[in-house]
Amino acid sequence: xxxxxxxxxxxxxxxxxxxxxxxxxxxxxxxxxxxxxxxxxxxxxxxxxxxxxxxxxxxxxxxxxxxxxxxxxxxxxxxxxxxxxxxxxxxxxxxxxxxxxxxxxxxxxxxxxxxxxxxxxxxxxxxxxxxxxxxxxxxxxxxxxxxxxxxxxxxxxxxxxxxxxxxxxxxxxxxxxxxxxxxxxxxxxxxxxxxxxxxxxxxxxxxxxxxxxxxxxxxxxxxxxxxxxxxxxxxxxxxxxxxxxxxxxxxxxxxxxxxxxxxxxxxxxxxxxxxxxxxxxxxxxxxxxxxxxxxxxxxxxxxxxxxxxxxxxxxxxxxxxxxxxxxxxxxxxxxx
Amino acid sequence: xxxxxxxxxxxxxxxxxxxxxxxxxxxxxxxxxxxxxxxxxxxxxxxxxxxxxxxxxxxxxxxxxxxxxxxxxxxxxxxxxxxxxxxxxxxxxxxxxxxxxxxxxxxxxxxxxxxxxxxxxxxxxxxxxxxxxxxxxxxxxxxxxxxxxxxxxxxxxxxxxxxxxxxxxxxxxxxxxxxxxxxxxxxxxxxxxxxxxxxxxxxxxxxxxxxxxxxxxxxxxxxxxxxxxxxxxxxxxxxxxxxxxxxxxxxxxxxxxxxxxxxxxxxxxxxxxxxxxxxxxxxxxxxxxxxxxxxxxxxxxxxxxxxxxxxxxxxxxxxxxxxxxxxxxxxxxxxx
Numbered sequence: 277x278x279x280x281x282x283x284x285x286x287x288x289x290x291x292x293x294x295x296x297x298x299x300x301x302x303x304x305x306x307x308x309x310x311x312x313x314x315x316x317x318x319x320x321x322x323x324x325x326x327x328x329x330x331x332x333x334x335x336x337x338x339x340x341x342x343x344x345x346x347x348x349x350x351x352x353x354x355x356x357x358x359x360x361x362x363x364x365x366x367x368x369x370x371x372x373x374x375x376x377x378x379x380x381x382x383x384x385x386x387x388x389x390x391x392x393x394x395x396x397x398x399x400x401x402x403x404x405x406x407x408x409x410x411x412x413x414x415x416x417x418x419x420x421x422x423x424x425x426x427x428x429x430x431x432x433x434x435x436x437x438x439x440x441x442x443x444x445x446x447x448x449x450x451x452x453x454x455x456x457x458x459x460x461x462x463x464x465x466x467x468x469x470x471x472x473x474x475x476x477x478x479x480x481x482x483x484x485x486x487x488x489x490x491x492x493x494x495x496x497x498x499x500x501x502x503x504x505x506x507x508x509x510x511x512x513x514x515x516x517x518x519x520x521x522x523x524x525x526x527x528x529x530x531x532x533x534x535x536x537x538x539x540x541x542x543x544x545x546x547x548x549x550x551x552x553x554x555x556x557x558x559x560x561x562x563x564x565x566x567x568x569x570x571x572x573x574x575x576x577x578x579x580x581x582x583x584x585x586x587x588x589x590x591x592x593x594x595x596x597x598x599x600x601x602x603x604x605x606x607x608x609x610x611x612x
Numbered sequence: 613x614x615x616x617x618x619x620x621x622x623x624x625x626x627x628x629x630x631x632x633x634x635x636x637x638x639x640x641x642x643x644x645x646x647x648x649x650x651x652x653x654x655x656x657x658x659x660x661x662x663x664x665x666x667x668x669x670x671x672x673x674x675x676x677x678x679x680x681x682x683x684x685x686x687x688x689x690x691x692x693x694x695x696x697x698x699x700x701x702x703x704x705x706x707x708x709x710x711x712x713x714x715x716x717x718x719x720x721x722x723x724x725x726x727x728x729x730x731x732x733x734x735x736x737x738x739x740x741x742x743x744x745x746x747x748x749x750x751x752x753x754x755x756x757x758x759x760x761x762x763x764x765x766x767x768x769x770x771x772x773x774x775x776x777x778x779x780x781x782x783x784x785x786x787x788x789x790x791x792x793x794x795x796x797x798x799x800x801x802x803x804x805x806x807x808x809x810x811x812x813x814x815x816x817x818x819x820x821x822x823x824x825x826x827x828x829x830x831x832x833x834x835x836x837x838x839x840x841x842x843x844x845x846x847x848x849x850x851x852x853x854x855x856x857x858x859x860x861x862x863x864x865x866x867x868x869x870x871x872x873x874x875x876x877x878x879x880x881x882x883x884x885x886x887x888x889x890x891x892x893x894x895x896x897x898x899x900x901x902x903x904x905x906x907x908x909x910x911x912x913x914x915x916x917x918x919x920x921x922x923x924x925x926x927x928x929x930x931x932x933x934x935x936x937x938x939x940x941x942x943x944x945x946x947x948x
Contacts, residue, residue: 282713287743300719301739304726309702309737317737321701322660322761330704330757332742334749365657366645368666370755372708377618383636390640401645401653403637404755406668407623409945412750413670419706419740421666421757425658609745 289498290603315356327362336610342470346388362424364398396475436491439582442558448524453543474547486564502541518578625834626939651692663698672946678806682724698760700734732811772827775918778894789879810883822900838877854914
């Protein structure tokens with residue numbers, strides 16, 4: 277075991293997160309549904325094809341430009357269901373509250389969670405509340421789990437990715453991470469970036485209706501676009517080539533990254549997704565994405581290459597290329 | 613709003629828990645599946661009848677006589693599914709870890725969780741891990757959510773309870789609460805009580821096979837047998853009469869209750885359940901329970917009375933009777 281204590285980096289969505297999962301959780305919980313490590317598990321139940329996913333939310337601050345922990349808790353889980361091709365059916369909400377937590381703030385958070393669920397077209401059907409003594413938790417943590425129903429015919433999975441696939445991105449990256457950074461900063465940043473936190477199930481409906489051949493979808497949360505593409509490259513054994521210049525990044529996000537010394541490629545998103553589909557379907561899928569509010573700035577960013585060793589390769593703006601690995605440090609703790 | 617801060621009692625499963633749910637959560641999350649406030653939600657999905665439930669676990673100490681937070685996290689959710697008549701299909705596990713948490717202890721907990729899931733015949737199919745900085749959480753919290761498939765014909769619900777129903781109990785009460793109390797105590801108690809923490813789905817299978825007319829089942833967790841019966845009496849508007857002398861309580865549990873000044877009626881259980889069924893089925897259901905390891909000491913404890921105002925009435929050992937309300941204080945914080 278490489279570490280004898282949990283580090284913040286074990287929760288960052290990068291290399292150490294993967295090591296923790298592969299080294300500790302998977303060997304003990306071993307089963308064929310968990311092992312693919314997709315955004316959720318897909319299985320049959322009583323004739324229905326379901327997907328199931330869970331996420332805990334510990335974001336700090338709890339209210340940030342463009343969202344709060346309540347709406348984020350809905351978007352995170354709805355998006356994981358959507359990435360499995362699932363129409364969200366039902367959510368659970370489990371609250372861990374610190375003794376002394378403000379009742380007014382709790383109400384504001386639950387209200388936001390309820391509104392986000394309503395907008396995403398899903399109901400919170402079951403819940404749980406635990407209270408721990410003052411000092412045993414920082415304010416409030418929320419877990420949401422979700423069930424979706426999968427009606428899409430083909431298997432959405434890293435294992436479905438094929439050489440020649442186009443890589444599409446739904447919009448500009450890094451806004452959630454930048455919003456959290458600027459909310460925490462004491463620099464008094466003028467240009468406020470809003471988090472991209474949003475439910476992607478509507479966009480995904482359009483995508484799946486546009487093509488019966490989508491291979492894989494993934495929302496770019498912790499670790500950012502860089503981490504999910506590096507992870508997919510690793511899992512699939514494919515070589516993914518991405519043109520840096522084609523990745524949309526807002527000026528304000530670039531500015532915040534320069535101030536804090538971060539790479540926007542590894543900054544978290546909570547309403548952005550990448551997808552893999554056959555080259556011949558790329559144009560119509562892109563058009564479908566651009567026809568939805570959350571995909572207006574969707575674009576083609578890369579290609580899956582054949583006959584080469586796996587990995588993520590970034591073709592840089594200045595004409596070079598560099599191999600991108602999973603991030604090894606915790607970029608921003610408590611980002612979601 | 614009666615309180616402007618969260619108190620420990622808001623998480624105790626008693627009166628304040630109910631006020632928090634009825635006053636804050638329900639009005640905002642309003643929907644017909646959540647409102648019955650049963651142990652889980654039951655709904656149709658693609659032709660299948662599913663149940664869905666969630667629970668967070670914050671128990672302290674994490675290892676206690678008879679169990680640990682890992683096995684408890686499985687039993688709590690499996691039992692909630694079982695109370696809905698659901699055969700557990702899949703569990704999720706969401707971990708919130710404090711920076712610096714021992715990797716060896718995490719592995720021990722995950723191993724216990726995995727073994728408990730295996731014993732209960734259910735797989736953990738999806739998970740999540742968050743790490744918060746040192747001091748932002750006390751060690752480790754686990755959320756498990758679960759999906760079950762419901763094949764039982766009649767509706768298991770407080771609303772199905774009828775005057776004349778028999779009230780059955782699966783075994784002696786208060787052992788989980790007593791085990792936690794003795795584990796926390798510095799008195800060096802000699803008689804160690806083991807927690808009753810166990811998966812009830814096997815016992816429930818026997819019960820449902822024995823009678824097609826079970827009306828309602830509830831596991832007696834936080835707040836104990838007293839809280840769940842008082843809650844059911846309140847929700848159903850029925851008068852439930854229970855004979856104190858018929859409730860099995862082990863001597864060691866009585867002893868610990870005397871030392872700490874607790875009423876075993878309100879002490880938590882994690883592997884005990886009560887059920888309501890028509891009088892004419894009571895004997896065969898009881899026999900079925902007694903034929904299962906976890907129901908060996910099952911017994912009849914009371915009756916639902918008609919034509920009287922609702923409430924829980926305890927016929928005491930000395931021949932009197934007293935009305936039992938939902939507990940108003942936090943008995944034991946972080947009991948589960």
